[in-house]
Amino acid sequence: MLQTLTERLFDDADRTALDPLALFEEWFALAQEAEPNDPHAMAFASVDGDGLPDVRMVLLNARDERGFSFFTNFQSTKGHQLLDQPKGAMVMHWKSLRRQIRMRGPVEQVTPAEADAYFASRAKGSQIASSVSQQSRPLENRQTLLDEVAQRTSQIGEDGVTRPPHWSGFRLVPSSIEFWKDGEFRLHDRVRFTREGIDQPWTSQRLYP
Numbered sequence: 001m002l003q004t005l006t007e008r009l010f011d012d013a014d015r016t017a018l019d020p021l022a023l024f025e026e027w028f029a030l031a032q033e034a035e036p037n038d039p040h041a042m043a044f045a046s047v048d049g050d051g052l053p054d055v056r057m058v059l060l061n062a063r064d065e066r067g068f069s070f071f072t073n074f075q076s077t078k079g080h081q082l083l084d085q086p087k088g089a090m091v092m093h094w095k096s097l098r099r100q101i102r103m104r105g106p107v108e109q110v111t112p113a114e115a116d117a118y119f120a121s122r123a124k125g126s127q128i129a130s131s132v133s134q135q136s137r138p139l140e141n142r143q144t145l146l147d148e149v150a151q152r153t154s155q156i157g158e159d160g161v162t163r164p165p166h167w168s169g170f171r172l173v174p175s176s177i178e179f180w181k182d183g184e185f186r187l188h189d190r191v192r193f194t195r196e197g198i199d200q201p202w203t204s205q206r207l208y209p
């Protein structure tokens with residue numbers, strides 16, 4: 001009988017040839033079916049200049065063998081932190097599945113072409129919001145934001161919205177990926193994959209819960 005990748009993941013006799021990115025896809029497909037909203041939401045951690053961690057939710061965008069990306073304002077708090085110290089960690093927790101995936105690794109910027117392509121696919125209202133919002137900086141009151149949006153909307157009219165150069169994507173290039181599945185009496189299953197670099201093979205290890 002064909003086993004799922006997840007069954008093989010937690011089968012201690014047979015884990016060697018498993019690809020964590022394929023496992024991610026198996027879990028993410030389940031999450032897309034089970035989660036009431038935002039199965040692609042993830043907490044993303046960065047560090048500030050003092051080494052103090054910071055964390056916030058973002059939406060996972062593209063993912064491929066290069067890594068896992070999200071889009072944001074590069075002039076925001078996280079933008080400054082990641083430009084200054086390009087490394088991060090993320091966690092996705094799907095309550096409906098009682099499963100968690102964590103990743104850590106260096107962070108790189110997506111290409112301008114990738115950012116342009118994704119920005120162009122977004123709703124015009126979201127494009128305008130991203131071009132107006134001075135993300136993470138003080139805002140006097142909500143009306144100020146609404147006035148700025150209205151002004152930009154009438155300026156743009158029927159034209160397309162150009163991607164602001166400071167709105168782009170960061171890509172986490174995982175050096176570790178951990179899969180966690182809830183077990184009875186807290187006897188959870190955990191397997192962590194690690195690699196020395198993007199061209200290096202993954203090795204895996206079961207961990208105590």
Ligand SMILES: Cc1cc2nc3c(=O)[nH]c(=O)nc-3n(C[C@H](O)[C@H](O)[C@H](O)COP(=O)(O)O)c2cc1C
Pocket residue numbers: 038041054055056057058059060070071072073076077078079135136
């Ligand atoms: C579910 C969810 C998804 C979010 N996705 C994004 C995102 O993809 N990009 C983004 O810039 N902010 C996103 N936000 C807002 C961030 O959590 C955060 O408030 C904002 O980016 C400012 O973070 P910073 O001050 O650390 O830079 C999201 C918030 C939630 C709750």
